[in-house]
Amino acid sequence: MAATGHLLFVLVISMSVAAVSAHNITAILDGYPEYSLYNSYLSQTKVCDEINSRSTVTSLVLTNGAMSSLVSNLSLADIKNALRLLTLLDYYDTKKLHSLHDGSELTTTLYQTTGDASGNMGHVNITNLRGGKVGFASAAPGSQFQATYTKSVKQEPYNLSVLEVSDPITFPGLFNSPSAASTNLTALLEKAGCKQFAHLIVSSGVIKVYQAAMDKGLTLFAPTDDAFHAKDLPDLSKLTSVDLEKVLQYHALPQYAPKASLKTIKGNIQTLASTGAGKYDLSVIAKGDDVSIDTGVDKSRVASTVLDDTPTVIHTMDSVLLPPELFGGAPSPALAPAPEGSAPAPSPKAAGKKKKKSKSPSHSPPAPPADTPEMSPVDAPDAEGAADKADVKKKNGATAVATSFAATMASAALFAASFL
Ligand SMILES: *[C@@H]1O[C@H](CO)[C@@H](O)[C@H](O)[C@H]1NC(C)=O
Ligand SMILES: *[C@@H]1O[C@H](CO)[C@@H](O)[C@H](O)[C@H]1NC(C)=O
Ligand SMILES: *[C@@H]1O[C@H](CO)[C@@H](O)[C@H](O)[C@H]1NC(C)=O
Ligand SMILES: *[C@@H]1O[C@H](CO)[C@@H](O)[C@H](O)[C@H]1NC(C)=O
Ligand SMILES: *[C@@H]1O[C@H](CO)[C@@H](O)[C@H](O)[C@H]1NC(C)=O
Numbered sequence: 001m002a003a004t005g006h007l008l009f010v011l012v013i014s015m016s017v018a019a020v021s022a023h024n025i026t027a028i029l030d031g032y033p034e035y036s037l038y039n040s041y042l043s044q045t046k047v048c049d050e051i052n053s054r055s056t057v058t059s060l061v062l063t064n065g066a067m068s069s070l071v072s073n074l075s076l077a078d079i080k081n082a083l084r085l086l087t088l089l090d091y092y093d094t095k096k097l098h099s100l101h102d103g104s105e106l107t108t109t110l111y112q113t114t115g116d117a118s119g120n121m122g123h124v125n126i127t128n129l130r131g132g133k134v135g136f137a138s139a140a141p142g143s144q145f146q147a148t149y150t151k152s153v154k155q156e157p158y159n160l161s162v163l164e165v166s167d168p169i170t171f172p173g174l175f176n177s178p179s180a181a182s183t184n185l186t187a188l189l190e191k192a193g194c195k196q197f198a199h200l201i202v203s204s205g206v207i208k209v210y211q212a213a214m215d216k217g218l219t220l221f222a223p224t225d226d227a228f229h230a231k232d233l234p235d236l237s238k239l240t241s242v243d244l245e246k247v248l249q250y251h252a253l254p255q256y257a258p259k260a261s262l263k264t265i266k267g268n269i270q271t272l273a274s275t276g277a278g279k280y281d282l283s284v285i286a287k288g289d290d291v292s293i294d295t296g297v298d299k300s301r302v303a304s305t306v307l308d309d310t311p312t313v314i315h316t317m318d319s320v321l322l323p324p325e326l327f328g329g330a331p332s333p334a335l336a337p338a339p340e341g342s343a344p345a346p347s348p349k350a351a352g353k354k355k356k357k358s359k360s361p362s363h364s365p366p367a368p369p370a371d372t373p374e375m376s377p378v379d380a381p382d383a384e385g386a387a388d389k390a391d392v393k394k395k396n397g398a399t400a401v402a403t404s405f406a407a408t409m410a411s412a413a414l415f416a417a418s419f420l
Helices: 002-021 025-030 033-044 047-052 064-071 076-085 094-098 110-114 185-191 195-204 206-213 241-249 348-359 380-390 396-417
Strands: 057-061 104-108 123-128 134-138 147-156 160-165 218-223 268-270 281-287 290-294 299-309 312-317
Touching: 025 033, 025 047, 025 160, 033 047, 033 064, 033 076, 047 076, 047 110, 064 076, 076 110, 094 123, 094 147, 185 195, 185 206, 185 299, 185 312, 195 206, 195 218, 195 241, 206 218, 206 241, 218 299
Parallel strands: 057 160, 218 312
Antiparallel strands: 104 123, 123 134, 134 147, 147 160, 268 281, 281 290, 290 299, 299 312
16 A cells, blocks of 8 residues: 555656656747747746646747737736746647537637636637538637647647647737836835835835836845845945945845746846856756745855736845855955956956957957956956855855955956957
8 A cells, every 4th residue: 555655756856857858848839930929928927937847738829910919008016927828738639629529619818727717717618610611719608710720830749739829819808917117116015014215215215226127127126124134134234335235235026936936946046136158147946846046156046926817027135146246255246356376357447458358350269268358347346246146156265365366366367368
């Protein structure tokens, strides 16, 4: 009995693993430029993650033409609803569509299981119409079969099927999502125990930066009030107002990333503070259901999700996120210690020289990684930032060594570049 239970357990585990990694709708649609708009919205709304997590699913896709008229004046939340209603939680291929029992069938969609469907509004009625056509309509009474099957795109029997349809499936009320812009961020944050953070974003004016990003997608990592009372937290009141703004912008992503989607992110993610070249980026560590954000200086657990209302999501955090560019172990970015007895630290002069070089029309060799085209005399002290970044993966004890090593590498690169 126990053995059977154990076997069953192992079986269930391996099945769920298979289900999660079985398909990647984004990768499949990448091969079909005619559905690129649809594919892009699957990613923006993260409906792709919901599709990939299902072991049996049929995606009804729209061509770029049909998709562009659908999205023309819809919010991302509305588009998400439309895409969920086009995702059937059963496997349909051409043969099955044309041989429905009694010529009609009701099927469940992602909208029914994950959306805000009331009653059976998240079901879709598939019907064999006259002239061999197959129509799809909302289960809402009086719905028209506007969406008809046009062609088969791709099948992975009996897990994933991609079929093209002529039009979206809609019903009155599908597009009534409240606008994200009406969300009162500060009120929400205060209610969630993030009063200090709410106060900082208002007093610094960074809330306006957040609000401007909200319609396109915004993920906030809001440290709790306890996080601001942590003993080892550097004194944020000592930061210049520009640096404080950077820190606050570092707590937001310019994309919609609910917890389930955060888990799938590999490599660096850009924050609202990112300047390109990897500066002010974050990375994600996911272990089972636990998700943490790694800045390189510290790690912070995603405690809870306060708001998940496409395209805005607010997570509360156990600690304040400290960007290595400002808290990288060196006393201050401006006071970078020159590595002793080695090549001089990059000076504004060297950087200026280097910049001139990179502007020259002649072919230049591939730039070394530390050698960013944006480097200018003003940016020069930031070579230290790059150095801190390089030591991101290292433990605190090794910081000084790693920093000076990376600084040496950076100056060596500049030194070499000035001879080219
Ligand atoms: C199809 O789904 C089942 C679980 O329902 C899974 O075991 C199988 O590996 C999947 N097959 C493919 C080809 O993805
Ligand atoms: C799916 O494929 C896309 C590329 O088309 C890739 O960027 C993405 O990481 C993949 N997703 C998963 C969960 O593997
Ligand atoms: C687009 O906006 C116009 C004007 O606000 C409205 O009349 C129309 O119904 C909207 N179209 C869709 C598809 O929602
Ligand atoms: C689908 O809709 C048609 C037309 O409204 C209706 O006759 C049929 O009974 C519906 N099918 C199911 C399974 O509800
Ligand atoms: C948002 O809520 C705060 C209270 O938490 C309030 O002071 C502020 O006026 C509200 N803003 C708007 C635009 O309603």
